Amino acid sequence: MNPKEYKIILTGSMDAGKTTAIGAISEIAPIKTDVATTDGLSNQKQTTTVALDYGEITLEGGDRLRLYGTPGQKRFAFMWEVLSRGALGLVILVDNCAADPLRDLADYLDTFKDLIEQSGVVIGVSRTEIAAHPNIDEYYEFLRGRNQSYPLFAVDVRRKEDVVMLLQVLFTSIEAKGADPVSSSAAGYV
Amino acid sequence: MLYLRSLGLTEDETDTLLKILDRLQGKTAACWQYSESERVTAVLFDPQVEGSANLRQLTADGAIPIRIAREDADSGIPTGSGLCLDAPIRVMNLRDVLDAVSVQHSVFKKYYFAAALRDLLHPGAGALRYRISCGGSPSLTLAPKDRTYSWPHGIELLDQFLTQPVTVERAADEPAAIDVRPLDELLWFVGSRSGHGEALPWVELNEPYQLLRWPSMAALRGVPGWPRLAALWFARPCTLRDMLIISGFPRGEVIDFLNACLMCQHARAVQSAAVNQPAQAGKPNPDPRFSKIRTRLGIADGASLGHESERV
Numbered sequence: 001m002n003p004k005e006y007k008i009i010l011t012g013s014m015d016a017g018k019t020t021a022i023g024a025i026s027e028i029a030p031i032k033t034d035v036a037t038t039d040g041l042s043n044q045k046q047t048t049t050v051a052l053d054y055g056e057i058t059l060e061g062g063d064r065l066r067l068y069g070t071p072g073q074k075r076f077a078f079m080w081e082v083l084s085r086g087a088l089g090l091v092i093l094v095d096n097c098a099a100d101p102l103r104d105l106a107d108y109l110d111t112f113k114d115l116i117e118q119s120g121v122v123i124g125v126s127r128t129e130i131a132a133h134p135n136i137d138e139y140y141e142f143l144r145g146r147n148q149s150y151p152l153f154a155v156d157v158r159r160k161e162d163v164v165m166l167l168q169v170l171f172t173s174i175e176a177k178g179a180d181p182v183s184s185s186a187a188g189y190v
Numbered sequence: 191m192l193y194l195r196s197l198g199l200t201e202d203e204t205d206t207l208l209k210i211l212d213r214l215q216g217k218t219a220a221c222w223q224y225s226e227s228e229r230v231t232a233v234l235f236d237p238q239v240e241g242s243a244n245l246r247q248l249t250a251d252g253a254i255p256i257r258i259a260r261e262d263a264d265s266g267i268p269t270g271s272g273l274c275l276d277a278p279i280r281v282m283n284l285r286d287v288l289d290a291v292s293v294q295h296s297v298f299k300k301y302y303f304a305a306a307l308r309d310l311l312h313p314g315a316g317a318l319r320y321r322i323s324c325g326g327s328p329s330l331t332l333a334p335k336d337r338t339y340s341w342p343h344g345i346e347l348l349d350q351f352l353t354q355p356v357t358v359e360r361a362a363d364e365p366a367a368i369d370v371r372p373l374d375e376l377l378w379f380v381g382s383r384s385g386h387g388e389a390l391p392w393v394e395l396n397e398p399y400q401l402l403r404w405p406s407m408a409a410l411r412g413v414p415g416w417p418r419l420a421a422l423w424f425a426r427p428c429t430l431r432d433m434l435i436i437s438g439f440p441r442g443e444v445i446d447f448l449n450a451c452l453m454c455q456h457a458r459a460v461q462s463a464a465v466n467q468p469a470q471a472g473k474p475n476p477d478p479r480f481s482k483i484r485t486r487l488g489i490a491d492g493a494s495l496g497h498e499s500e501r502v
Contacts, residue, residue, distance in 0.1 A: 006479055025487065059482045088479065140403045151404045151424065165407045168417050168489045171480035176421035 003062035008167070009084050010053075011070040011112065012093030013104040017126045017157035018069035019053045021093060024163040026055025026067060052083070077111060084115040089170045092123045093157065094139075096131040102142050109148065116150075120174035122166050124155035192292055192309075193225040197245055198236030199258065203279065207234065210281050218285055219320070219358065220292035220309040232256055232291045234275060254291050293358045303351040304384040304453065306358055307377065308392065310334055319361035324351045330376075331361055337373040345371075345379050352384055374454050378409045381453025387442025389430075390449050397459040399448065400427035405456055414490030415439055419447050427460040 010018045023030045031054040053069030068087075070080055084090070092108045094101050105123065109116065125139060134142070139152050151169045155162045194211065196204055211224055222231075228247070232254040239245050240257070249255050259274040273294075275287045292309045303324075310320055311334050318336075323329040327350060330341045341348065381390075389395050401424040404410070410417050415437075422428075422437055433444055451457035476484075484490075 004479075006483070057483070057486055059486050061482075063482060065483055065486070136403070149424065151421075153404065153407050155407065161411070162407055164487050164489060165410060165417070167483065167487065169404070169410070169421070171477065171484065172417045172421035173424070175475070175477055175480065176418070176425040 001061070003064060006059075006063065006065045007068060007087045008065065008089055008091065008170075009068050009070060009087045009112075009115070010091045010093060011080065011108055012091075012124075013095045013098050013101070013108075015097070015127075016093035016095040016124075018093055021091070021124075021157040021163045021166075022053050022055040022067045022069050024157060024160045025057065025167075027057050028055060030055045030069075052079075080111055081114075084112060087115055087119065089119040089174055090115050090121040091166055091170060092121060093155075094123065094125045095127055096125050096134070097127045101125070102134055102139070105139070105142070106146070109146070109150075120170055120177060121150050122170040122173065123150055123152040124157065124162070124166050125152065126155055126157055128154040129156075192220045192222050192231040192288075193227060193229075194222055194232050194234060194288070195225055195227065195230040195248070195253070196234045197242070197248070198239035199234065203258075203277065206279050207284075210279060210284050213281055214285055214288070218292070219289045219312075221312055222288055229253075232273075232288070234258065254294055256287055256291065289358070289360070293356070302354065302356050303348075304380050304390055304449075306356050307332070307380055307453070310358065311377075321359045321361040322351070322356050323359075324354050324356045327351075332373075332376075333370075334373070336370075338370045339373055339376045340368075340370050341376075342369060345375065348376075348379065349383075352380065374406060375408065377454045378405060378412075378450050381450035382409075382412065382446050385446060385449045387445055389445050390452075393445075393449060393452055394459070395430045395445075398427045398429045398432075398461075399423065399452075399457045400460050401451060401457050403456050405451065405454065409450070409454075413443060413447075415443060416447055419444060423448075423451070423457065 010021055012018055019030055019032060031052075033052055052071070053067075055067040055069075057065040057067070059065055068083055070076075070083055090112050092105065092112075094105050094108075098104055109121075112121070115121075123139070125136065128135075136152065136154055140149075143149055143152070151173055153162075153166070153169070155166060157163055194207075196207055199207065208224055211222060214222065230248065230253045233245065233248045234256045235245055236258050237260070245255065254273065257274040258277050258279075260277045273287055273290060276283055293306055303322075306322065310332060318333060320332045320334075321329045322332060327347075328342050330339060330348070330351070332339050384390060401420060404420050404424060405416070410420065419433070419437060419439065422433065428436065430441075430444060430448065433439075433448075434441055437444065448457065
């Protein structure tokens, strides 16, 4: 039997830690495609990912999990749809030090709407130790305001255990969704 | 909500009591209301009715007695084996006695620390900081409005707080200690360990619950099956009974998880109409693709939690 290939997408704002997250679990050194920042953000970061970050993990039977980090800059948005085809799920990383992290989150949720509906998403908020606001409750409130509810955590993507837990939550969420043929999104709280 | 009743007080004293109770709204550790019910949290009684059938019945039903002290003028705090309140009734004296009652009430409920935390975190609780101690251990400082606590040791050393009576005092509004930690860490620890597989007294197991948000990563790492329970309860509201069917997990593990989620206010009861029938939701089997990745990353799958799961 031919080995199978699986794909997980990591996306999010610049400096949210996509490359670091891939490096935390990839068995090969992440392939980076960083070049000088050119779109007015050079005061924030000298280089950024213009195409992809890539890492991989070999699974039982020679199967392979490919990890793709997508561009943080909006001018590369055209690539995202192509990249997300056939993906197992999506990890969104939000940099809490960004100017408007809630807006960033909304942008990524909108952009990857189809992938999220077809599979699932988990959201990691990084650098909360530096910028305390918005806090996690405010993120959940923001999602509720959009009539959405997704798993969301404060994470330190430098820690392998945090990145692994993001994937575990992504998988269990997708499996739980599959177990529920009737939408329960309209629960009324008492 | 805790309930106070009076027995043997004059009309004027009862009027004063009601007015002061009204003034104390939001200023006591727990929320108090006057009631003439037969089942109340505390009964404020005149020494003349001591030994009466009414008082005996109320205390037999769990009411904590508070004696009006008409002669001893300098006390408003627990004395001897009981509580007393100076007459005439003063606002701050009543507040202190009611706070003492709410802690004693928690102790009577067996779940000392969990019950005390629940009372102190009630929106009506007034103080900015509380000092909680247990036996001869160092005290823990709780700052409910900041959602923080401070404790000089590792959280595991709070274990004795879970099995012994605790004492709660209002603390001065001091500057935040250096070792301030997020309150949710404490609430999760206490919520997941106090019940030992049984529901905390205020948790109604027949209610359908749903997770409003996921527990923190540190909390989820406690037991291999908890991410799966969180996913299931986040996806749909359901009762304990339904969750046991859907998840196949041991009852004790599920109850500990629910206790912790409710303690942290990560979960809430929902209206029954929003609940799917369990028959409509199939048991989620692990996706074989994810199972391969989990194996490679050393993640416990949590689907076959059974009795083999252990807290880490």
